[in-house]
Amino acid sequence: MDAAFTAEQDEIRRTLREILGKRCGPDEVKAAVRTAAGHDRELWQQLSRQLGLPGIAVAEEYGGVGCAPADLALACEETGRVLLPSPLLATAALCVPLVTALGTAAQRSALLPPLATGGLTAALAVSGPALATALALTGEDASGQWSGGGRAGGVQARAVAADAAGGGWRLYGEAAQVLDGHSAGLLLVAAHTGGFARSRTLLFLVREDAPGLVRSRQAVLDETRPQARIELRDVPAELLGGEGADVLGALAATGRTASAVLAAEAVGAAGQALARTVEYVRGREQFGRAIGSFQAVKHRLADLYVQVQAARSAAYYAAWDPDQGGLALAQCLEALRMTAGEAIQLHGGIGFTWEHDAHLYFKRAAADELLFGPVHRLRAHAADRAGLFADPAAAMGPLPAPAAREASAPPASPSTSAPPPASPPAQEKVAV
Secondary structure, three states, rough: OOOOOOOHHHHHHHHHHHHHHHHOOOOHHHHHOOOOOOOOOHHHHHHHHHOOHOOOOHHHHHHHOOOOOOHHHHHHHHHHOOOOOOOOOHHHHHHHHHHHOOHHHHHHHHHHHHHHHHOOEEEEOOOOOOHHHHHOOOOOOOOOOOOOOOOOOOEEEEEEOOOOOOEEEEEEEEEEEEEEEOOOOOOEEEEEEEOOOEEEEEEEEOOOOOOEEEEEOOOOOOOOEEEEEEEEEEEEEEEEOOOOOOOHHHHHHHHHHHHHHHHHHHHHHHHHHHHHHHHHHHOOOEEEEHHOOOHHHHHHHHHHHHHHHHHHHHHHHHHOOOHHHHHHHHHHHHHHHHHHHHHHHHOHHHHHOOOOOOHHHHHHHHHHHHHHHHHHHHHHHHHHHHHOOHHHHHHHHHOOHHHHHHOOOOOOOOOOOOOOOOOOOOOOHHHH
């Protein structure tokens, strides 16, 4: 396997870093997140037209670039360095794979081209704080109970007869913590239908101007990840794909790819937080010398460097093999959390002020763990999938009948059932 980046990948990274370096300083990021959209629309259009960023992993027949998900992960490492607020994650990493996997031919032809060019943004809405569960990042839920399960709460869907007004489907319920849900032109809503008899989870398409749809932006810890609360009051919706679609399987596959993208994004943020801290300790003087020259500070920075480099290796491997995305995401989120925390401390008193730029990275680390983690659950689920803690006897299967009886028989007591020891044979006397 050749792990080196191609010339095209290096060019994408270089161009993207050059554009973001000019347009995404900390002040520009803080200004963009306070707009109504939660991101810089002009910059989003520039990235869409010049680099085709939202369509990197979309097939060329639908107007995309036709690259692999690994290229999207490498691009997201650059967006993570500057904490770019944009609909890229919600649109390209979460919604585009679902439309590609589940959508009919007509739906793919109608939705993927505008999604690939950035003219249309999308958001995935799942009920409650269940995004990590829905994407199978922290556990498997074969029954899809996170979508409502026929009980109160969640989002419920009911079919309307064709002769009724409008026909199709109607959705009722609410979903919180929807990434970019307040500004997305298209919502992919996971809803429960069928009651208890035919309980199942399906995905529905809801347009931004649908009657009965109420969207409100939420106050969140990390403003660079804008979230919204979605309320659906008998909203007309279009079923994505067919009723027999494997929605849970498609969500799990999307979760594996998204975890690789998130891991690359987190390691980009961790690397930049470390670089900014190294730059600060080189220039900050105490007792007549730069604080970066003190041995204790050197050791702390060296430990962070090793952790970030290990996380970067894990992120690159997950970009090549998305099945390892869960473990890579756990390692990268931990590296980002540790690096951001140390950055605040090594910046000294100024680093503890809420307005300091170091807190942007710390908020991203905390918010991503709340949305897609926590780290220990990501690792536990990856261990369960790999069978690290499975019972070896159960993995071998049932024993043959005689062997099973021997294995289940209690040990014999030496005083009662054991035969007496055999006496040595009598020696025959021979005359000499």
